[in-house]
Amino acid sequence: MSAAPAGPRRPVPAGSGIFLREFLRDPVATASCVPSSRALATAALTALPLEGDPLVVELGPGTGAFTDVLAERLGGRGRHLAVELNPRLARLLERRHPGLDVAVAPAADLPALLAERGLGPVDVVVSGLPWAAHPPTSPSLVDVVAGTLTDDGAFAQFGYVWTRRAAPARRLRRHLDAAFHDVVTSPPVLANVPPAFVYTARRPRRG
Structure with a gap:
């Protein structure tokens, strides 16, 4: 009896090997052993x-x-700044995207990084940081990010469903x-491993 044909396989995200190594080095900071999916x-x-020409910032790319x-x-539109704390991942990012502005720094330094470059305010901030990067401090990292955005800017932060x-x-x-003013939670992204969701927050409060 012939074997049943194998079903479609999910593509392996680029950089999976180095991502796994960094997860093993520091699982709290990396949070997942595989990169996020395209979905x-x-x-x-x-x-x-x-x-x-939007100004876009990635935190923890x-x-x-x-x-x-x-x-x-x-x-090729606008400006794209990537802020990555892990220097090994930052070097990989620079090799994969020559010309990308990559800053090796903590996310909390975002206002200073923008000031150094004469940039701001930001249209969109997208974060792949783990929950551990959002400690109960005042001001919170969310406050820091909100302070860098335009009046109708947006902050997207993903997390894992579990x-x-x-x-x-x-x-x-x-x-x-x-x-x-507005925070929306996406439906679960089941195509991601592990399944994830996204908070998209728009229009930062002022004052």
Whole structure:
């Protein structure tokens, strides 16, 4: 009896090998052992303007799963700054995307990084940072990000479905509600491994 044909396989995201190594080095900071999927990147970039020259910031781009889709959609428009704390992942990102402005720095340094480059305010910030990068500090990282955005700017932060009810995720949602007028939660992105969702917060509160 012949074997049944194998079903379609999910594509292996680029950079999976180095991502796994960095996860083993520091699982708290990396949060996942595989890069995000194209499906998750698409869900996280719903706020990206389709026209004009937007200023876009990526926080924690890792091996560049979101960077790839951003580059396609921008098509040379606007300005794209990637902020990556891990120098090994930053070097990989620079090799994969020559000419991309990659800053090796913590996300909390975003206002200073923008000032150094004479940039701002930002149209869209997309974050792949783990919940651990959002400690209960004041001001929160959400406040820092909101302060860099235009009045109608947006902040997209993804997380994994199984962590959504955990205390860090609930705290982040409270920070988003306090810092933005509109916060929308995407449907689960089941094509991602593990399944994920996206918070998209728009229109930062002022004062």
